[in-house]
Amino acid sequence: MKRFFCIFLSFAMIISAVFALPMFSTAASTDEPTATDVPTATIAPTPTSEPSATDEPEATPVPVTVEDAFADVSTPYIALMEAETGALLYQRDAYSRAFPASTTKVMTAIVALENIKDMNRVVTLGWRPVSGFGPTSSLMGLRANETIPLMDILYGLMMRSGNDAAKALAMETSYEVFGQDTEPSELIPKFVDLMNQKAAELGMNSTHFVTVDGRHDDNHYTTAYDFAVLMRYALQNPVFAKVIATAEYDVAPTNQHPQGMHFENSNRLISNKTGDNQSFLYQYCIGGKTGETNYAGYCLISACRKDDITLIAVQFGDSNNSTSKFYRYEVAKKLYDWGYENYCAVPVTEFGLQSEFEIQTAGFSPFDSDYGKLKATADLSGLMIKGSKQYLDAIKSDPSGVIVKINTDKAVAPIKAGDVVGSVEYLFYAQNPIKVDLVAMRDVAASSETTIEPHVTAFISSTPPPGSGKNCNLSFQRTPGSDQYSVWVYYDHTLYTMNSIEWHYLYCDNGVFRAAATADTTSRIDLYR
Template identity: 35%
Template sequence: MKKTRFISLIIAAFISFSSLSVSLAAPTPTPDTSTSTVTSADGTTRTVGADGNPVTSPVPTATSSSDDDEDDESPSPSPVATSTPEATATPALVQLEAGITMEDPTLTPPKISYAQSALLMDMKSGRVLYSKNLDERVFPASLTKIMTGILALENGNMSDTVTATYEALKNITLEDSQMGLLIGENLTMEQLVNAMLIHSANDASNVIAIQISGSIEAFVELMNKKAQELGMTGTNFVNACGSHDDNHYTTARDLAILAKYAMQNEQFREIVKTPIYKVAPTNKFANERILVNTNLFMSTARSTYYYYPPAIGIKTGHTSQAGYCLVSAATYSDIELMAIVMNCQNVDTKEQAYSYIDSKTLFDFGFDNYLNQPLAAVGDIVSDKKVYEAKDDIRVALTVETDVSALIPTREGSANEIQTNVDLPEQIDAPVKKGDVLGTVTYTYKGIQVGSANLIATNDVERNHLLHVFHLILKVIASPFFFIPVIILILIMLFARHRKKKRERQRRIQQLKRNRQRGTASDNDTGKRTPDRNASRTQRVDHDTKGSNSRYRK
């Protein structure tokens, strides 16, 4: 019976402490179901939940010379590049007809009559607004130099003096676009990169490749590695300058990825928008070289027909096999667009420079049909949230770290198609300092992210120290590292107490037995039987202790 009672006591103690740990656990903050009103940059208001997301419908928060001189690397004719069976449009693009896709099919598409493939992109978000044969394989010609140029800026030292070698110049012909480098001529890396990107100099490209990687072949490996890193899955390079090779190809989509990446480099942007570049006399060339940008959008030096003030770069390309290719960028009214046209059959640099005609058509379509919509400005309250352990239950108000805007169609109602998502942690703990980054807000249009920003606190939130200490105590008590050792200690104490009582009972029994044995021995010595007053008591003890307990049975 006593053993059973002891086991029951242990179980009861464990259950009681487990219940205590649960009941004393720090209280879990209840979900914040409150709502608040936020103001947008255009003055509109909306209601959002505690997570900052709209309670009802999603709306934006917030608050040259002749064409032969223009980049001609290969004069010999050859079959046109093969294409993939079917062009694949990017997500959110709607296919209108074979190979033609648009983000917003309600707009009248631009008439692209000359390019084999074409693309118009919002450079800020990377959204493709219009495309024609987006993933069809084409030859890039000197657009290859966009990759060569960005790798030179990322891996080379612009102040290094570089010597043109026979290995770099041996394959350059008089028909190639070049700056006229001589074997043994010394220029800086900066001069070579400018000559390559502005004047499309093939000789400069090869000299740069050898300087960076030791050989043209090693540099090509670097080019293809970079292409894979950028996600240019339809591209393969075999040389650094764009001379024709059937295995040297790309797509309009891949060129947009590359050009967008390159234009994020400030030095690259400065180079490709330079109209004219001058190279001082060198150790091998006594005169100053004056290199004119091959992009007719950039100046009137080559042609007065296509100078385009909004243009900011970037690169031309031409071979007989590739046709006339142009990647160009322009900015107007806070909108920055990129146009790509491939394999146009230009006749001259005047009325029939078709690569510029199609590119200008794309820019007109973009600037006429889209506007830059403010989504949130610094100081606008985008959301607010309850703060755990806040003094006086003060909430934290959140605003964007930087202004956010997005390109949307000019038609009425487009702003209502922008969806807002506020991403905040489930719990924000006090204290909070003004300016702390607490989350992010993203904006999407037709499933494509068009803007994002960090969310920062606009006010301080102090901690309720008394409540904080109380929660710490509860957490310590509820911690397994606290109550499990306590339970073990109590069990040890109970076990020790039980053992002590057992030893005390055993001592009493032994003492009674010894007393009884001494009384028996005394009777034998005197021959008399004297009353043993302890006998009846001993019998009672034996009966009580041995009656139902097998441990004391003989």
């Protein structure tokens, strides 16, 4: 066990602008030392308006330019995402604000599914869920006092795009979550709160819901990227996935519909509707949701699966004045055909990325020869980055736009070679990080392995007033038989070496306190030998 002596002394010093080097600032300012994150470094273009979750880098488009494969497509907002990783294969203004119309019901369905314990429960509806709709509203056809299973209402929501179904599910969910004594007037607002909470949880930071069915409100908005994130999440719910993949569905007879009800999926990629003169069926489509308002235009969110690769397409804003309601399906098929043709997976090692980093540890021994600095490596072997060939080829030719973020939250001594001391994230797409452990390449002893004893004879003498130009000296008595002394300075909970036993004034240079000809101000100096 190593032993050294200490004395705690305080004095003030001032240094002129010529020698105004900053004091070492990476040591913790609290009672416990903490590791410091290396700041995110990026040479990416201006970030989009997409905010990011805490401790996450902001969403930023890939800083490369490729030829637009859909220059002939007029849809203003597009996101084509690979579902496994969240990589965008193609985007057009995917981070710009758009109105989602009835695609909102994807969120309505997910919130209901995650909060209603038994979707097979039979409910009797009052007048509120079936009232308040105009003559052009898209409705499932529910009636007051109708007794019907909640699951049938869910099918009516997603297949018929029923606004009445959205209202009924929202009210039943709020009753279950907030209690049966909830004021009826509060049921829909409370459900909308749940929708916005879920959006925040998923990182849909450019989304705000006001209605449960997507009817227009200027404060009810999203982005194509956010809704791709939502669809990616929703597809993991097996009930949701089953419902949106259903082409036709029959509701059993009820007390208000003695003949039952028959639904055809409004998504033409899944189902040809009676009266259609043209088929838009796409054999790989596994579901989706349509939407339309005068403000939102024609909207479509869909998903396809081919060769175990799931793609998600979000299309917002097709003009319902200048384009056909079928145009969105034509575009969707083009997006998917292009996506599957151009999708590829490339080993991360082909991008020539940095995999060895120097980090600063905390709590290290004052006798550590590198002052706690440590080299750590990230093993990139076997990792793949997925995306379109065009984007990945462009990034390979110029990897400077790849964002790298280092986290050293585990870099606290004692550390053994091979220990995980943090992580590194490589962001080829801002929303598609590859996270790898950082592994220590050497041991770092902890300061707790050293015994501290007071050195009663060490003191600072001749402490002059600031600006006097006089010297401030360290003096101490040497223990008989001890010819060699090392002097340590303890500052902000971190130890530094002194290259001189006697000094005038102090400044910090690369983690070592040195003598200066003029004075500086320091709050607390502790001396060790």
